Amino acid sequence: MAVAKKPAVAKPKAKAAPKAAPSKLKGDGLSINTSVDGSAREKVAEALTKAVADSYTLYVKTLGVHWNVQGANFYGLHKLTDEQYNELHQAADEIAERIRALGKLVPTGGETFRALTVIDNEAPHGTTPQMIKQLVLDNETVARRMSEFAELAEEAGDLFTHDMLVARIGVHEQNAWMLRSSLGE
Ligand SMILES: [Fe+2]
Numbered sequence: 001m002a003v004a005k006k007p008a009v010a011k012p013k014a015k016a017a018p019k020a021a022p023s024k025l026k027g028d029g030l031s032i033n034t035s036v037d038g039s040a041r042e043k044v045a046e047a048l049t050k051a052v053a054d055s056y057t058l059y060v061k062t063l064g065v066h067w068n069v070q071g072a073n074f075y076g077l078h079k080l081t082d083e084q085y086n087e088l089h090q091a092a093d094e095i096a097e098r099i100r101a102l103g104k105l106v107p108t109g110g111e112t113f114r115a116l117t118v119i120d121n122e123a124p125h126g127t128t129p130q131m132i133k134q135l136v137l138d139n140e141t142v143a144r145r146m147s148e149f150a151e152l153a154e155e156a157g158d159l160f161t162h163d164m165l166v167a168r169i170g171v172h173e174q175n176a177w178m179l180r181s182s183l184g185e
Contacts, residue, residue, distance in 0.1 A: 034101075034102075035159065035160070036102065036157060040157055041104070043152065044152065044153050045102045047153070049106070049107055049116055050116050050117070050149065051146060052092050052099065053107075053112075054118065054119055054146075055088055055092040055142070057119040058088055058135075059091075062088060062135060064121070065077075065125075065131045065135055066085055069128050073128075077128070084179075087171065091168060098161055098164060102158075119141070132183055136176045136179045139175040140172070142168075142172045143168075143176065146169045146172060150166050150168075150169065153165060
């Protein structure tokens with residue numbers, strides 16, 4: 001009787017080490033000599049990767065609420081979340097572009113953002129009031145994070161990033177107020 005040959009088991013290939021992001025992109029050319037010095041740029045850019053992940057995740061979450069709200073106040077909440085998600089989308093773009101102006105690359109991708117943000121957008125949708133309450137809490141959380149990052153930027157001597165993040169505190173606190181008021185709370 002012929003002995004069935006064991007299928008050859010392919011040896012698992014050693015996983016290639018993730019490539020480190022190049023410190024300089026081709027075409028970036030000249031070295032950077034702006035108002036923020038090298039080590040400070042590094043620190044601020046790292047904080048901004050968290051700020052962009054927070055803004056982007058809250059953008060997607062607000063968009064989800066915009067789609068799923070229902071009830072007597074449907075139109076008002078649908079319009080309010082429309083304004084808020086559009087503003088958050090633009091803010092994520094501005095924060096990302098500040099990272100580039102600091103000479104660093106912007107991380108992207110769902111997994112990467114999930115690791116950088118404190119906003120949970122994986123939980124199933126609740127009722128409309130629960131979704132709105134959750135957005136209030138998320139905007140408050142992001143306002144506190146932006147405040148922390150703004151202080152870091154100021155300590156690093158990056159006045160432009162400081163001001164940009166201070167403006168973000170105001171937007172998130174205003175978002176929280178409008179959402180909270182729409183619940184009559
Ligand atoms: Fe829409």
